[in-house]
Amino acid sequence: MAGRRTDTRDRIQQVALELFSERGYDKTSLQEVADRLEITRPALYYHFRTKEAILASVVEGLGDSIDELVAWAREQPTTIESRQEILLRIADLLENRWRSLFRFAQVNEGVMQDMPAGERLRTGLISMLSLLAVPGADAVRQFEARLAVLAVILGSVPFLFDLGLDESERARVALEVATKLISDD
Template sequence: MAGRRTDTRERIQRVALELFAERGYDKTTLQEVAERLEITRPALYYHFRTKEAILSSVVDRLVVSIDELVEWAREQPRTLEARQEILRRISGLLEDKWRPLFRFAQVNQGVVQELPDGSRMQEGVISMLSVLSAPEDDPVQQFEARLAVFAVILGSVPFLFDMRLPDADRAAVALKVATKLISQ
């Protein structure tokens, strides 16, 4: 039973983020979320009482996954192979979990800034940007490392690049560019 409840919560989160990105957070109602999911509002309320609760749960999951990634990355050796694996993991998390929230955040920047967990999200992204470089690296290396992470993140945003590529192909191109940046 717990598995079904978790699946439903994840579906609600995914659909709500899609609607928030399409229509804007303020213009989306819980009724619209329920209709898109083809469930009743009371069924939706069983899992989430408010839009804020949905968004907060998604941001919390993002922050936890970023923290876990950063912690893992900091334990890795400072080799090219380890840095490439860090980029692959960031790309995989974007594909698996983060892309909808990043798309939402781009469309609804004001909402994200007002979220109680919004600053935690920003801090997590900033710490993630620094995992590929060390303080002793020269400024060019540090900048390239941060650009590599940004390349992977930006590769998940279709409207920034008019490349007419499917999401998976665009993400693969972004990962290849990011890998070049850290391989110099």
């Protein structure tokens, strides 16, 4: 039963983020979220009482996944293989969990800035930027390492890179560019 409840919560979060991105956070009602999910408002209230609660749970989940990734990455050696694996894990999280929140943040920047969990995300993203840096590397290599992480993240922002590519192809290109930025050549 717990698995089913988690699945429903995940669906609510996903659909709410889609609506918040399409219509704007302030213009989306809980009734619209329930309607899109084809559930009743009381069923939605069982999981989340407010839009703020939905968004806070999504942001907390993202913060948790960033913290986990950063902790894992810091335990890895600074080999090119492990750095490439870190990039792959960032890309995978974007693909599977973060992309919808990044889209939401683009459309609803003010809402994200006002959220208490917003600071946690900023801190986590800053920590993530330094994951690929090799200790003792020169400033250019340090900068390239940070740009590699940003390349993967920005590859999920369609309006910045309108190259006529679909999402998956744009993400693949971003990962290829990021990998070149951390290569040893």
